[in-house]
Amino acid sequence: MEKCTNNTDTCCSCGNTGDLQDNNSQDRKARIFLGISLFLLLTGIVADYFAKQSIHASIRLAWYLLAYIPVAYPVFREALETLREKDFFTEFTLMIIATLGAFFIGEYPEAVAVMIFYSIGELFQNSAVNKAKRNIKALLDVRPDTATVFRNGDYKVVPPEKIAIGETIQVKAGEKVPLDGILLSASGSFNTSALTGESRPKTISEGETVLAGMLNTDKVIDIKVTKKYEDSTLSRILEMVREATSRKAGTELLIRKLAKIYTPLVFLIALLFTVLPYFFVSDYVLRDWLYRALVFLVISCPCALVISIPLGYFGGIGAASKAGILFKGANYLDLMTKVNTMVMDKTGTLTKGVFKVSEVVTAPGFDKDELIGLTVALEKFSNHPVAKAIVAFGNDQSRNRQVSDIEEISGQGLKGKVNGKEVLAGNAKLMKNNRIDYDRSIDAVIETTVIVAVDNVYAGYITIADEVKEDAGEAVKGMHANGIHKIVMLSGDKSSITENVASRLGIDDAYGDLLPEDKVKHLEQLKADTGNVVAFIGDGINDAPSLALSDVGIAMGGMGSDAAIEVADVIIQTDQPSKIATAIHIAKATQKIVYQNITLAFSVKLIVLLLGSFGQANMWEAVFADVGVSLLAILNAIRILKMKF
Numbered sequence: 001m002e003k004c005t006n007n008t009d010t011c012c013s014c015g016n017t018g019d020l021q022d023n024n025s026q027d028r029k030a031r032i033f034l035g036i037s038l039f040l041l042l043t044g045i046v047a048d049y050f051a052k053q054s055i056h057a058s059i060r061l062a063w064y065l066l067a068y069i070p071v072a073y074p075v076f077r078e079a080l081e082t083l084r085e086k087d088f089f090t091e092f093t094l095m096i097i098a099t100l101g102a103f104f105i106g107e108y109p110e111a112v113a114v115m116i117f118y119s120i121g122e123l124f125q126n127s128a129v130n131k132a133k134r135n136i137k138a139l140l141d142v143r144p145d146t147a148t149v150f151r152n153g154d155y156k157v158v159p160p161e162k163i164a165i166g167e168t169i170q171v172k173a174g175e176k177v178p179l180d181g182i183l184l185s186a187s188g189s190f191n192t193s194a195l196t197g198e199s200r201p202k203t204i205s206e207g208e209t210v211l212a213g214m215l216n217t218d219k220v221i222d223i224k225v226t227k228k229y230e231d232s233t234l235s236r237i238l239e240m241v242r243e244a245t246s247r248k249a250g251t252e253l254l255i256r257k258l259a260k261i262y263t264p265l266v267f268l269i270a271l272l273f274t275v276l277p278y279f280f281v282s283d284y285v286l287r288d289w290l291y292r293a294l295v296f297l298v299i300s301c302p303c304a305l306v307i308s309i310p311l312g313y314f315g316g317i318g319a320a321s322k323a324g325i326l327f328k329g330a331n332y333l334d335l336m337t338k339v340n341t342m343v344m345d346k347t348g349t350l351t352k353g354v355f356k357v358s359e360v361v362t363a364p365g366f367d368k369d370e371l372i373g374l375t376v377a378l379e380k381f382s383n384h385p386v387a388k389a390i391v392a393f394g395n396d397q398s399r400n401r402q403v404s405d406i407e408e409i410s411g412q413g414l415k416g417k418v419n420g421k422e423v424l425a426g427n428a429k430l431m432k433n434n435r436i437d438y439d440r441s442i443d444a445v446i447e448t449t450v451i452v453a454v455d456n457v458y459a460g461y462i463t464i465a466d467e468v469k470e471d472a473g474e475a476v477k478g479m480h481a482n483g484i485h486k487i488v489m490l491s492g493d494k495s496s497i498t499e500n501v502a503s504r505l506g507i508d509d510a511y512g513d514l515l516p517e518d519k520v521k522h523l524e525q526l527k528a529d530t531g532n533v534v535a536f537i538g539d540g541i542n543d544a545p546s547l548a549l550s551d552v553g554i555a556m557g558g559m560g561s562d563a564a565i566e567v568a569d570v571i572i573q574t575d576q577p578s579k580i581a582t583a584i585h586i587a588k589a590t591q592k593i594v595y596q597n598i599t600l601a602f603s604v605k606l607i608v609l610l611l612g613s614f615g616q617a618n619m620w621e622a623v624f625a626d627v628g629v630s631l632l633a634i635l636n637a638i639r640i641l642k643m644k645f
Helices: 018-049 058-085 091-104 109-138 232-246 250-275 286-300 303-322 332-337 368-379 384-396 428-433 440-444 473-479 497-505 516-528 540-547 562-567 578-614 619-637
Strands: 149-150 153-156 168-171 181-183 189-191 201-207 223-227 325-327 339-343 356-360 403-409 413-418 421-426 448-454 459-463 485-492 510-513 534-538 552-556 570-572
Touching: 018 058, 058 109, 091 189, 091 286, 109 201, 109 428, 109 497, 109 619, 149 356, 181 421, 201 339, 223 250, 223 339, 223 448, 223 534, 232 570, 250 286, 250 356, 303 325, 325 332, 325 578, 332 552, 332 578, 339 473, 339 516, 339 540, 339 562, 356 368, 356 384, 368 403, 368 421, 368 448, 368 459, 384 448, 384 459, 421 428, 428 448, 428 578, 473 485, 473 497, 473 578, 485 497, 516 534, 534 540, 540 552, 562 570, 570 578
Parallel strands: 339 485, 339 534, 485 510, 534 552, 552 570
Antiparallel strands: 149 153, 149 168, 168 223, 181 223, 189 201, 325 570, 356 459, 403 413, 413 421, 421 448, 448 459
16 A cells, blocks of 8 residues: 555655645545446446346456456556565565456456455555644644845845844744744743644743744744754754654564565465465365465455554654654654653753742852842853843843853853952852852752852852742653653752752652763663663753663753754653653553554454465455455554544
């Protein structure tokens, strides 16, 4: 059915979204040819029933050949293409030999019926595949064809791919954002369903990130472009969706390998069915044993497996994308069902990562405004969420300050000179490593603290609060309910904060004050136990090594870093941790459907094969065992697209 044997990337797995209009046109032609063949077959059967003896044999043969050609032609065409690629043993050659053999022994209606049911199966398959494709095509439709850019004192409409980084674009209410950028207007309201699957409006304030594909629902806004068209979040998501369907699951690859052995073996057995009885059966009749062999060939066609299994995985990827979850390949659907240990980052994963300054405490002899001004001047050179919170809090106090010799110390903080003074801003580890005698009572503060030292003298600290995501508790419960026996939280934040969040959410183990390399060491220890299949969830650049090391890397993709999204195997586009349980549920539902199809195909075929071997099954039953099972398997495979997760 549509080159499922040797071109699965463009058919059964549908790595390319294709042109659905062309597919619909081809389907219309196929339905017309199918209708012609079906009409001629039924007319021929009626004529056989009422006037078979009076119809000349050559006329009867010609009539059934006319019925055969419209539905057989596509199969012959595909067989020729596979033969050019030196692949003889395919379902196409198998069906051709079986039906031509049926003509040879005079079973004309059965020969035509095999091809007609085969064509019906192809139409069902195309319909199922196109339905899944539309889920992906819906993503393609959210990319605007034009963008309004401010150039030479005026707004001009140009293709988005011709806009450079740093230019300003204008987006009117009801228009989609064409490129990633920073909001220049005071605020804006956006529908983010194209990226996240969630239609709930999202309010974005001046200076915050706006992503391509978001729908502006409020008013005219201006955006400063930060990424080229091809590098935008939406373009990367679309590319990853395309690539996802080309990565085969282990079960799918195994079935393909078996089919390459299975099909030639079937040809050999069919040949032995015809020839061997001659030496052992006294009343051997060539026609009878050839008929049994042909029945065997039709039953043995592996279409149900080579079509429905890739379609099942593709349906799983489509269902996940509707839920705002992107699997980068069918193989990760399989892997997700095996995960039993979940390791999570804290900030941006379980917490919102939206920090706000809650308190500023100065040491004796230091002015509060001066402390804020020096700290903000330094923190402007960091992209860390804590640094951004401090800058947003006291940006005015940092003006007219000269900053030099900036050094970012991984997992500790920043060091630099501000107006000639050496300033340190970071955690307790940074103070200890620089032998700064700070107020030790800070260690007992649960919230995130940035300790500041000026010219090697403790100057005070700033407290920053983060908020746990609304669905974080639900996420932990959902993961436990879906077979995750151990959940671990690793964070660069203070141990007191990490342990407090873990306790509130019901997380099994929690470790704080970790550098990126410390997270990797914890992961390596977990992976050393061969019984653990480990997934890691993160969103930042510092999480990329852990995402790469884990068996399944899961990134928060809505606002996650480019590095995390690129390295991850699964992307949660909504940034909701509860979607991780949904991803596991979808993966398990997909696997269940695939196993059901394998069991269905093998059991029905085995029963009819045994009946056919003893002459108790005819060609009609063989057609059901092949095409009927294929149809049932396809219908079962597309169920996942209609499931609610």
